[in-house]
Amino acid sequence: MLSNLILIGMLVFLILFAVTMIMHIICMVPYVPTNMRTVDAMIKAAKLRKRDVVFDLGCGDARLLIESERRHGTQARGFEIAPLIYFLAIGRKFLFRSKVQIHFKNFFNDNLSEANVIFCYLIPKVMPNLAEKIKKECKKGTKIISNTFHIPGLKPHKVIKKNPLKRTPSIYIYHV
Numbered sequence: 001m002l003s004n005l006i007l008i009g010m011l012v013f014l015i016l017f018a019v020t021m022i023m024h025i026i027c028m029v030p031y032v033p034t035n036m037r038t039v040d041a042m043i044k045a046a047k048l049r050k051r052d053v054v055f056d057l058g059c060g061d062a063r064l065l066i067e068s069e070r071r072h073g074t075q076a077r078g079f080e081i082a083p084l085i086y087f088l089a090i091g092r093k094f095l096f097r098s099k100v101q102i103h104f105k106n107f108f109n110d111n112l113s114e115a116n117v118i119f120c121y122l123i124p125k126v127m128p129n130l131a132e133k134i135k136k137e138c139k140k141g142t143k144i145i146s147n148t149f150h151i152p153g154l155k156p157h158k159v160i161k162k163n164p165l166k167r168t169p170s171i172y173i174y175h176v
């Protein structure tokens with residue numbers, strides 16, 4: 001009985017792992033968590049206020065969202081397309097007793113108009129489509145904070161330069 005349960009558990013894990021890998025290949029973005037120093041720098045760059053609604057497009061384990069909520073009491077919403085990483089985010093949400101919303105969803109199929117602040121850590125290849133989506137859907141005043149990669153077609157309000165000593169990457173800040 002116990003060995004059957006273990007076998008089923010392992011099978012479920014393997015299926016989730018395989019689907020996670022497939023989703024990473026389809027969306028072309030691997031899971032690379034932002035280090036906590038960079039989380040700190042991105043949240044500071046966003047100058048968050050309590051009334052802000054924060055999105056993370058490809059939220060990973062939801063660290064940016066949970067920290068934004070913990071430090072500033074913001075509402076926060078994340079999108080994650082890879083199942084194992086989504087469950088990681090759900091686990092972290094419960095661990096921190098957080099109210100952040102995590103959607104198991106491709107963020108390109110949602111609307112960005114409710115966000116005041118958008119965090120992202122994606123790859124250059126998806127940036128042109130993201131730029132179009134931002135121009136179409138984001139309201140005036142929305143801040144976009146991109147880890148490492150510039151969003152072509154948007155003019156940065158500010159760029160925080162990479163600091164190899166602190167292990168922080170370039171951070172691009174845009175105001176719609």
Ligand SMILES: C[S@@+](CC[C@H](N)C(=O)[O-])C[C@H]1O[C@@H](n2cnc3c(N)ncnc32)[C@H](O)[C@@H]1O
Nearest residue numbers: 027029031032033034058059060080081106107
């Ligand atoms: C580089 S990781 C960054 C995770 C997190 N934002 C952080 O900074 O720690 C990018 C994540 O975005 C997810 N992702 C990529 N494209 C996506 C899409 N179109 N919709 C939802 N999630 C996506 C990937 O599965 C991956 O977990």
